[in-house]
Amino acid sequence: MSPTLILIIAIVLIVLFVWSTYNALATGKVRIKEAFSGIDVQLKRRVDLVPNLISTVKGYAKHEKELLENVTKARSSLMNASSTHEKAVSDNMLSSALKSLIGISEAYPDLKASKNFLALQEELSDIEAKIAYARQFFNTNVSGYNSTLVNFPGSVIGNLFGFKQEEFFEAAGAERKNVEVKF
Amino acid sequence: MNIYSQISANKNKTWLIIFLFVIFITTIVFVYGKASGYGLSYAGIGLIISGMMAFASYYYSDSMILGMSGAKQIQKKDNPTLFRTVENLCIGAGVPMPKVYIINDSAINAFATGRDPKHSVICVTTGILGRLNKVELEGVIAHELSHVRNYDIRLMAVVVILVGLVALLADFFMRSLWYGGGRRRDDRGNAQGIFLLIGIVLAILSPIIATIIQLAVSRKREFLADASGALLTRYPEGLASALEKISQDKEPLEAANNATAHLYISNPFKLQSNSKHWFTNLFNTHPPIEERIKILRSM
Numbered sequence: 001m002s003p004t005l006i007l008i009i010a011i012v013l014i015v016l017f018v019w020s021t022y023n024a025l026a027t028g029k030v031r032i033k034e035a036f037s038g039i040d041v042q043l044k045r046r047v048d049l050v051p052n053l054i055s056t057v058k059g060y061a062k063h064e065k066e067l068l069e070n071v072t073k074a075r076s077s078l079m080n081a082s083s084t085h086e087k088a089v090s091d092n093m094l095s096s097a098l099k100s101l102i103g104i105s106e107a108y109p110d111l112k113a114s115k116n117f118l119a120l121q122e123e124l125s126d127i128e129a130k131i132a133y134a135r136q137f138f139n140t141n142v143s144g145y146n147s148t149l150v151n152f153p154g155s156v157i158g159n160l161f162g163f164k165q166e167e168f169f170e171a172a173g174a175e176r177k178n179v180e181v182k183f
Numbered sequence: 184m185n186i187y188s189q190i191s192a193n194k195n196k197t198w199l200i201i202f203l204f205v206i207f208i209t210t211i212v213f214v215y216g217k218a219s220g221y222g223l224s225y226a227g228i229g230l231i232i233s234g235m236m237a238f239a240s241y242y243y244s245d246s247m248i249l250g251m252s253g254a255k256q257i258q259k260k261d262n263p264t265l266f267r268t269v270e271n272l273c274i275g276a277g278v279p280m281p282k283v284y285i286i287n288d289s290a291i292n293a294f295a296t297g298r299d300p301k302h303s304v305i306c307v308t309t310g311i312l313g314r315l316n317k318v319e320l321e322g323v324i325a326h327e328l329s330h331v332r333n334y335d336i337r338l339m340a341v342v343v344i345l346v347g348l349v350a351l352l353a354d355f356f357m358r359s360l361w362y363g364g365g366r367r368r369d370d371r372g373n374a375q376g377i378f379l380l381i382g383i384v385l386a387i388l389s390p391i392i393a394t395i396i397q398l399a400v401s402r403k404r405e406f407l408a409d410a411s412g413a414l415l416t417r418y419p420e421g422l423a424s425a426l427e428k429i430s431q432d433k434e435p436l437e438a439a440n441n442a443t444a445h446l447y448i449s450n451p452f453k454l455q456s457n458s459k460h461w462f463t464n465l466f467n468t469h470p471p472i473e474e475r476i477k478i479l480r481s482m
Contacts, residue, residue: 130270130271133271133275134274136417137277141277
């Protein structure tokens with residue numbers, strides 16, 4: 001075999017390798033975006049549910065102004081959030097605010113027995129389970145993509161084409177602070 | 184073995200089984216044709232028929248299987264808990280929502296079928312809904328969804344129809360061999376001779392067919408589905424305790440038969456092995472449930 005032929009084969013192999021790694025990274029990014037829209041759908045469902053829940057609770061427990069305001073605030077901050085991290089943090093705020101709101105039903109037997117409230121509570125817990133699973137799927141995708149990006153051959157190609165590590169959907173730090181359920 | 188190599192292995196094995204089936208049926212029909220003096224033209228017909236059967240098995244095996252097991256499709260309002268469990272796990276696994284079916288039987292069992300994640304079905308018995316709690320149900324559904332995601336369902340569905348058909352034929356010819364011998368008629372002597380020949384050929388081939396099923400439906404598949412199911416729920420104990428309940432349940436599932444047995448999460452015949460069902464034992468492809476529980480508990 002002549003040296004030129006070997007050189008050509010080597011170049012072709014390298015090009016193929018770069019190509020496939022680039023594609024893997026690009027696909028990974030698309031998957032992450034898709035997975036994120038999966039979370040977004042559920043977050044939106046919860047945002048839409050909140051006004052209903054608030055008006056139901058107001059009917060039985062007018063005096064819990066602070067709790068209701070917390071929920072409204074968390075809801076609007078979630079609606080305005082744009083980055084992954086912002087969404088994760090405000091989602092977490094809304095979760096704990098809603099938890100306290102559901103918690104007060106213990107003090108209001110009429111509210112607790114209300115059919116409307118029960119149905120809303122059930123839907124809320126369903127949405128929360130779905131958010132948890134969507135988040136798990138998102139984070140699995142992110143970790144797959146990130147590990148391609150930090151390990152050796154992928155890291156070179158990632159740098160070359162400007163791929164950046166993606167953020168996990170988590171409210172690191174803020175999580176522990178906000179879970180203060182008041183009764 | 185990881186999920187991606189499992190997916191491509193499953194797709195390849197599906198084509199291999201379809202190929203072997205077409206060859207096998209064509210050969211049988213050719214032998215039959217040769218014996219009755221027609222020869223090659225019969226082989227052509229055999230090729231067309233087996234090709235059509237293979238095509239049908241690829242596209243319609245799921246509805247055939249569901250028909251065989253007497254399953255009924257349900258909507259969200261019929262059983263919101265089950266439906267929500269499936270929905271949640273689908274979101275976690277990133278697969279489209281399958282159709283949900285229920286078999287009206289108090290035995291605890293479940294299976295998944297279809298040809299790919301977009302055309303998939305998850306089927307559970309009413310026994311599962313009545314006797315498993317929420318985390319156990321999640322474990323079982325996650326196991327089935329793993330079969331969907333790994334393309335196990337495509338391979339298993341094709342195996343059920345094609346290999347099951349051959350097994351059924353073998354069974355039929357064997358029976359006519361044992362019971363038909365007594366009332367021999369002179370005018371049908373020639374036909375009986377051919378039946379005898381095919382019967383013997385199929386009898387010899389049956390263990391080979393069984394081996395093919397064993398190869399295709401390897402025990403690794405169940406372990407892999409257990410493991411990826413546990414990864415999905417992040418709670419191996421759910422599936423472990425569900426399997427425990429299944430193993431303690433002594434009730435066989437009436438809707439299952441030889442061909443569909445290996446689809447289920449655990450052996451639907453409940454090991455009632457006697458000499459009559461040697462064929463069943465031949466096709467027993469489930470790893471021991473105790474071993475599966477032990478592995479899940481050690482995760």
